[in-house]
Amino acid sequence: MKDDRTLDRLVGKLTLEQKVRLLTGATTWRTAGEADIGLREMVMSDGPAGVRGEAWDERRPSALLPSASALGALWDEGLVEELGGLLAAEAVRKGVDVVLAPTLNLHRTPLGGRHFECFSEDPELTGRTGAALIRGIQARGVGATAKHYVANDSETDRLTVDVRASDRTLREVYLAPFEAAVEAGVWLVMAGYNAVNGVTMTAGPLLREPLKGEWGFDGVVVSDWAALRSTEEPARAALDLAMPGPQSPWGASLVRAVKDGLVPEEAVDDKVRRLLRLADRVGAFAPRRRMSVKSSREPRTLLRRTAAAGSVLLSNSGVLPLDPAKLATVAVIGAHAAAPRTQGGGSAGVFPSEVVTPLAGIRARLRGRARVVHAPGPPLGAPPDPLDTDRCGNPRSGAPGVLLRVLDDEGRELYAEHRFSGRQLEPDLPPGAHTVEISARLRPQRAGEWSFGVGGFGRMTLTVDGRTVLEGTFPRETDDPAVVHVNPPVHTARVALTSKRPVHVVARRELVPGCGRATIVTAAPPDPDAASALAAAVEAARDADAAIVVVGTTEHDETEGYDRTGLSLGGHQDALVRAVAAVNPRTVVVVNSGGPVEMPWRDEVGALLLAWFPGQEAGAGLADVLFGLAEPGGRLPTTWGASFADAPVTRTRPVAGRLDYAEGLHVGHRAWLRAGREPAFWFGHGLGYTTWEYEAVEAPTEIAAGAAFTVRVRLRNTGARAGREVVQVYVARPGSAVERPVRWFGGYAAVRAEAGREVTAEVAVPARALRHWSEEERAWSTEPGPYRLMVGRSAGDPRWEGAVTVERRAVTG
Numbered sequence: 001m002k003d004d005r006t007l008d009r010l011v012g013k014l015t016l017e018q019k020v021r022l023l024t025g026a027t028t029w030r031t032a033g034e035a036d037i038g039l040r041e042m043v044m045s046d047g048p049a050g051v052r053g054e055a056w057d058e059r060r061p062s063a064l065l066p067s068a069s070a071l072g073a074l075w076d077e078g079l080v081e082e083l084g085g086l087l088a089a090e091a092v093r094k095g096v097d098v099v100l101a102p103t104l105n106l107h108r109t110p111l112g113g114r115h116f117e118c119f120s121e122d123p124e125l126t127g128r129t130g131a132a133l134i135r136g137i138q139a140r141g142v143g144a145t146a147k148h149y150v151a152n153d154s155e156t157d158r159l160t161v162d163v164r165a166s167d168r169t170l171r172e173v174y175l176a177p178f179e180a181a182v183e184a185g186v187w188l189v190m191a192g193y194n195a196v197n198g199v200t201m202t203a204g205p206l207l208r209e210p211l212k213g214e215w216g217f218d219g220v221v222v223s224d225w226a227a228l229r230s231t232e233e234p235a236r237a238a239l240d241l242a243m244p245g246p247q248s249p250w251g252a253s254l255v256r257a258v259k260d261g262l263v264p265e266e267a268v269d270d271k272v273r274r275l276l277r278l279a280d281r282v283g284a285f286a287p288r289r290r291m292s293v294k295s296s297r298e299p300r301t302l303l304r305r306t307a308a309a310g311s312v313l314l315s316n317s318g319v320l321p322l323d324p325a326k327l328a329t330v331a332v333i334g335a336h337a338a339a340p341r342t343q344g345g346g347s348a349g350v351f352p353s354e355v356v357t358p359l360a361g362i363r364a365r366l367r368g369r370a371r372v373v374h375a376p377g378p379p380l381g382a383p384p385d386p387l388d389t390d391r392c393g394n395p396r397s398g399a400p401g402v403l404l405r406v407l408d409d410e411g412r413e414l415y416a417e418h419r420f421s422g423r424q425l426e427p428d429l430p431p432g433a434h435t436v437e438i439s440a441r442l443r444p445q446r447a448g449e450w451s452f453g454v455g456g457f458g459r460m461t462l463t464v465d466g467r468t469v470l471e472g473t474f475p476r477e478t479d480d481p482a483v484v485h486v487n488p489p490v491h492t493a494r495v496a497l498t499s500k501r502p503v504h505v506v507a508r509r510e511l512v513p514g515c516g517r518a519t520i521v522t523a524a525p526p527d528p529d530a531a532s533a534l535a536a537a538v539e540a541a542r543d544a545d546a547a548i549v550v551v552g553t554t555e556h557d558e559t560e561g562y563d564r565t566g567l568s569l570g571g572h573q574d575a576l577v578r579a580v581a582a583v584n585p586r587t588v589v590v591v592n593s594g595g596p597v598e599m600p601w602r603d604e605v606g607a608l609l610l611a612w613f614p615g616q617e618a619g620a621g622l623a624d625v626l627f628g629l630a631e632p633g634g635r636l637p638t639t640w641g642a643s644f645a646d647a648p649v650t651r652t653r654p655v656a657g658r659l660d661y662a663e664g665l666h667v668g669h670r671a672w673l674r675a676g677r678e679p680a681f682w683f684g685h686g687l688g689y690t691t692w693e694y695e696a697v698e699a700p701t702e703i704a705a706g707a708a709f710t711v712r713v714r715l716r717n718t719g720a721r722a723g724r725e726v727v728q729v730y731v732a733r734p735g736s737a738v739e740r741p742v743r744w745f746g747g748y749a750a751v752r753a754e755a756g757r758e759v760t761a762e763v764a765v766p767a768r769a770l771r772h773w774s775e776e777e778r779a780w781s782t783e784p785g786p787y788r789l790m791v792g793r794s795a796g797d798p799r800w801e802g803a804v805t806v807e808r809r810a811v812t813g
Contacts, residue, residue, distance in 0.1 A: 001281070007273050013036060016255055016259075016265065018034060019268050022272055023242060023272065024241075024243075024246060024247075026041055030042065030054070031275070032245070037276075037285075039284060045096040049065050049067060050063050051094055051096055052351070058351040059420060064343060064352035064615045065306070066303070066307055066310050066614045067343060069116050069120075069594050070634070072119030074633070075635050075637075079306065080129055084133040084144070088138075089140065097143060098142070098144075098278075099143065099144055104118070105147075106153055108121070108649060110644065111154070112595065114155055114344070117346075121637065124769070127180030128180065130181055134186045138281075143187040146186045148193070148201075149211070150174050150175055155563045161659050162194070162198060163661060165197070165661040166775070167773065168665070169661055169665055173667060176768075186219060189219065189222070190223070191224060192227065193224050193227045203237045221239050221240045223241065223243055225481055234249075241271070306617075307614040308630035309633035310614070311634050312635060313607070313609055313632040313634075315608045317606050320606075320628075321626065324366055328371065329370060329544045331543070332548050333540065334377050334551055336551060336552045339357065340614070341558075342615055347485075355619075356616065357618065358619045359619065362619065365626075376533065379572075381554070382555060386520055387521050389401050392443070393441045403419075414432060415428060415433075424436070426518070439506040440504075442502060442505050448497065449496050450524065450525055450526060452470070454491060454509065455491070455518070455519065457488060460473075465503050470491060480561045482559075485516045487560070538583055549576065550589075552593050553594070556570075557570075581601060581606075586606050589607070596638060598642070609626075609632060631688045636685045636794070638668065639681070639683045639795070641672075642680040649663050649671045665740075666741055673795070681794075684793065684795050685797070688724060689721055692718060692723075693715060694713060694715050698711070701803070703805075705782040707767055709764075709765050713760065717756060717757055717759070725752075726749075728745070728792055729765055730745055731745075731770065731788070733770075735785075746769040749763040770783075779811050784808050787804050787805070
């Protein structure tokens with residue numbers, strides 16, 4: 001590794017223009033190289049769910065991990081670190097140096113549209129989980145990025161929202177996971193789009209203090225994509241790298257600002273030095289590493305194990321696990337069973353090589369043992385799917401998929417290629433490109449009124465068998481890059497198809513400067529009659545030995561760029577669950593969502609299992625849990641309310657541009673405790689396939705201020721099979737001189753034991769669990785006196801209470 005003196009010599013070899021050029025990306029995903037110092041370009045890629053690489057290309061698949069909320073439910077840092085290693089291996093395979101993960105924002109409100117990309121509601125659990133992922137990624141020489149610094153916890157007006165929060169709230173809640181990331185040695189931190197307390201984050205003082213000063217972060221602060229909006233303020237602040245490029249408010253404007261004395265050249269030198277340190281860490285002073293393509297079996301095994309380990313068994317009346325030997329017929333019900341949501345929407349999306357659906361996983365497990373019947377139930381009202389290889393053929397070659405063409409302003413073909421999907425976000429644009437065209441021969445599964453759609457901005461047309469069914473000019477109404485470049489609105493028209501004869505679908509989108517090039521073509525068959533579909537599902541359930549109902553959210557509910565408007569499942573799903581449960585007491589409901597949903601029928605079903613967005617091995621991991629090959633290992637990383645109306649913190653919409661975090665420290669289970677309300681399921685809740693008795697607890701009665709301590713819990717597996725238990729410690733400070741939560745999470749330890757065996761969990765409680773931020777002293781303070789300790793299975797299920805006394809006050813800077 002190059003030391004600071006060597007880095008200084010390299011900086012000294014560069015002209016001002018060369019240095020400034022390094023501070024803006026060379027492309028959307030690459031930093032600039034510099035031959036004079038032997039520096040190659042560094043490649044970045046989105047990464048929370050998988051490493052996509054530089055292109056949105058469905059022909060270049062990636063390993064698809066369970067969502068971050070599912071990783072937060074693991075409560076298993078070792079497994080998270082393994083997953084970080086998988087992300088790093090994928091990065092090397094795709095020629096990527098920096099993975100834009102983990103997301104360390106919090107589940108502040110259940111309406112957060114990007115819930116699925118964040119770990120939890122709690123700063124301690126989020127920090128520990130994020131640190132583990134960072135260690136796993138960076139141990140293999142790939143950079144990790146802690147994002148989005150800071151308080152970027154909702155999507156509404158996310159480019160401009162000004163979050164107002166006290167220093168104490170920021171320090172104890174929202175900055176805490178980033179502090180843990182720095183302690184783990186993270187190499188990059190991404191500054192968010194939002195402002196905090198009146199200053200946009202790319203120019204905010206929080207980049208200097210506490211990030212680079214107090215915490216000693218020596219890496220690169222990179223902007224979120226297109227978050228940099230001015231030249232001088234971010235340059236004088238602690239932002240280091242503007243992405244994407246090559247255009248940005250820096251470049252020639254920054255050179256002029258330095259020459260005019262508005263930005264000190266020393267500030268530029270510090271940014272370049274940090275960028276070169278990152279380059280050294282990822283090996284960018286040498287040729288790119290090459291990695292041979294290995295069998296996909298090993299990562300698939302890890303992803304399958306993770307899908308099972310992150311699933312949370314919320315309730316169980318002795319129905320799970322199902323015994324295949326006692327089953328003749330199993331009804332699998334719900335549209336999500338055959339077409340699950342494996343990931344959330346937005347910039348973090350990847351293209352998996354294949355997906356094991358819940359229906360496929362269950363059928364594979366029961367093959368030769370029991371009959372599996374699928375009933376999709378009523379339609380969900382979800383957006384129509386893009387054209388795909390199952391339903392479409394290239395009109396030129398006949399191969400499964402679509403024909404992508406780029407035309408000039410006179411309609412002449414400049415470029416054409418075969419693609420697998422009607423969702424093309426980054427079509428190649430040769431010189432003279434004027435129009436993107438996607439066409440296919442669609443094979444209708446049935447006659448009736450179909451819905452066809454085209455997504456994008458500008459003038460668009462859609463024809464079916466030569467007849468224009470949609471035509472118009474659709475202006476861009478947002479600057480949000482996730483909407484413009486990833487998820488543009490789809491405009492639809494209905495067309496009556498009188499037979500199953502293939503039809504020729506052609507969509508064209510004229511390119512408009514500043515509106516991206518993403519083009520989407522969709523088609524959906526006529527919805528079945530809801531009442532008939534519900535009746536068919538009930539009939540299947542009545543005749544089965546067990547019914548497995550898979551319900552979940554849709555692209556309308558959980559996606560980047562939009563917050564949710566409610567927590568209802570919608571699409572007749574509540575009625576479907578109730579109707580099935582009424583005719584089959586052995587009904588298992590599997591919830592396929594990235595964040596909380598209302599489950600008004602939760603007490604009416606035999607078992608309730610939360611599967612999250614489980615990644616590409618969804619069905620395999622689910623089947624392992626349903627049939628007892630694996631125990632559901634997850635614990636809730638977020639409190640789930642019975643209804644949206646009960647949730648104590650819900651606001652995501654700014655007022656006059658401001659979003660006040662008026663709840664302060666009281667988010668998640670802290671907010672529920674403060675409000676005195678009982679949720680459906682507490683933070684930390686989760687059942688297994690065995691039972692546990694907490695036999696004894698050993699904790700110190702006195703500790704020195706600023707000291708960590710350990711709580712030892714002896715427990716016994718009182719069930720009939722081996723299992724895993726997550727022992728949790730919570731802390732309270734009655735009579736505190738400062739405002740405190742009713743109680744807060746202090747730490748956890750997971751243990752395993754065979755049936756009948758005893759095991760001891762050692763829960764390390766860090767010194768930070770007892771401290772608070774003193775705004776008067778601008779320092780951390782630990783109050784002397786007694787603190788209550790609670791040991792239990794969740795924030796709402798304490799099994800033991802004791803006390804520890806801090807001997808004297810401590811203040812740390």
